[in-house]
Amino acid sequence: MLGFIFSPDRRWEAPATNLRLLMTKAYPTEQYARIWFSLGTLLVLAGLSLAAWRAAPRTTYRKLAGKFTGYGAAVIVVGLLAPFSAGATLAYLAVGAVPLVGGLMTLRLLDNHDERDMSTLLVSVLVVAAGLVVLWTVPLGQHTFVKGTAYARPGTVALTTKLPLSVMLGVMVAAFYVGSFVRERFKSLKAALALLWLLSPFILTMIVLRDPAFDSAHLISTDIPIGLAFGIGGGLLLWLLTSAKAGEAGRAVSVLLLVAALASFLTPMRMVVRIDALMLAALALGAATFAGSLESRLRYIGGWIGVLAIVNWIITATNTPSTVFGMPTGTFFGGGLTLTLMLTSFTVIFAFPIGILMALARTSKMPIFRVMSTAYIEAIRGIPLITVFMFFAIMLPLLLPDGMSVAQVPSIVIGYTLFSAAYLAENVRGGLQSVNRGQHEAAEALGMSTAQKTLLITLPQALRVSIPPLVGQAIGTFKESSLVLIVGLFDLLFIARNVIPNTSDFLGTSRENLLVASVIYWIGSYSMSKASQRVERKVGLGER
């Protein structure tokens, strides 16, 4: 492995020079500020979040010294194992010896019970600063001293990369400080951050994707009237159905509505109408459970309008030419890591509520919900992901009625969401089943309604238990998004394997690029895994 990495035949400048290609595919250079802005936003959020959820604010000198010793030892091991010339090996040994000896000396000086510490904040800032100093001063590039040949291909990092990067890292550190400062004073910081994280994919996509003239005429003539009609009509219907007098007639109306909604898929009609009708039917079926006080009826109708607004916004964004996703099919120019991240974040965000609803439906007492969700889950789980991608990329546009089109990326996101939701539902169902029967009984004995019991008692406990499998699934979603190369989308892996090695300057460098791509995937997966461990500790999983 080390022999491979340090061989003079390796051309590490291939992934290095083409970093932009790996990250964003052929994103127009003059628009690159948008990418930097998005990255900056994410880093600010990350800095604030690190401050808000900081677990161990201080670290002892002993721990730090131990880490330094470890890093030094690692450099020395690399120096000894890699096929270097004697001089290069010595150089590595020398570089490794400094932290190793320094760390060991410090450990000796401090006795075993030394409790002196410094804030991890300061350590991180120092590390970031050291990184920036290296970025600006050291002639980065490929320097290798393999036996017999001295080999050096110095390269500098372009100013257009290192300047914004430095600024961004500075901003992140600043955000961290601001976060630590605000943490004590602003109680709902965590809730606000969680909301911002949730919204960030939508906002950043809008920023990253070019947004030519917005088609407001279509919005005013079609989308808004449909939304209003469903909002008002559906609201009235639910008002009637949640009244105590609805009874069996109400249930019959709901079933009729469901049949009509399903039938609408057989006739040419706008997708919005079909989906809205389907949602209304589902809510109508559940209406009897929410019958009762004026307040709970109004809240149920409020819920309907909220769901309707979000879903219609998504459908509009997906469908209308020239809105955020507005590239006509096939001309989506984003790619690389950006595309991978977009697919992952949208899929996870959309699949999560759908998956939870599916899991609840599958464990519901109402047979119609149970049968529908079981059928859905089993059907999806019987299909390979590649097939889902192919269906949504190639078949879906053909099946859509005339005059309606879905761009390729959103249609892939829809498919991927429906696919993940089925698996997610099973993970959540596992959690739901792990909730003790006694918990249901205790909630019922206190007079809670089914909805209160589910939202306050069952679901929180089920989700807590499901954190490890759910994060596992998010990691899977991140990595498996590379399968979109099968339908010709240029994600990170595809660019590393097929695009860069085919450019005239870097022919046959696929191995280097693949290694870099796998490191990027690893960083992504590992940070999710770390975050999950943190959340698990926070909710005390396995402790109480």
Add this chain to the structure above:
Amino acid sequence: MTDSSPEIRDLSHAKDMIVCDGVNKWYGDFQALKDVTATVKEREVVVVLGPSGSGKSTWIRCINRLEVHQKGVIIVDGVELSSDVRNIEKIRSEVGMVFQQFNLFPHLTVMDNITLAPKWVRKMPRVEAEDKAMALLERVGIPEQADKFPGQMSGGQQQRVAIARALAMEPRIMLFDEPTSALDPEMIKEVLDVMIGLAESGMTMMVVTHEMGFAKEVADRIIFMEDGELVEVGTPEHFFTNPTEDRTKLFLSQIL
């Protein structure tokens, strides 16, 4: 009111809180309750005894409809149990229940455990609910535990929190389903003391238990069940000193 010798309370004019008339329940072919007929008066403490599998728990679980009976009538505080959802929720918020396994909500603190139902079911403002919860925690003797999670407490403390949680709904009836059976012996007393205090305050209580001392001291009436039937009903004095039924005598000879 003294807490020694059981006081003979005249409850004949008190209002009927729980009326069971010919209640039958089957699990498949197995008949768990056979024509159970009994009345519990307001402020009365009724202890239900019997060997395991005799249907005691099933019966009191039918009273707040955690189990559904198939035949007969159960009337709680003037409301007949039927399959109407709101009817059930009304009764459940009038009837507090304490379980053998405590069934506290492990993801919530003690305070949240107690205030959750008042806030969501009774729509009580948060501050009021928390003040009340603190008062209840003082009543059960553990006000300092308010911010702990159930998993960090002993069984006896958990069961006392469970009692406080049920009381927070201001129930008119409390049902206890073997509240001390899952506790270590040294913790049983602290829970029983809370229950005794509750009985003295005039709460209508139905208690399924194996604690004979509690039954002797606190019960107004003891009901002995076996095989889903009410075998013998009487005052503690009658029950422990002069039982009429052979099955009662056999049961008492086995446990005393």
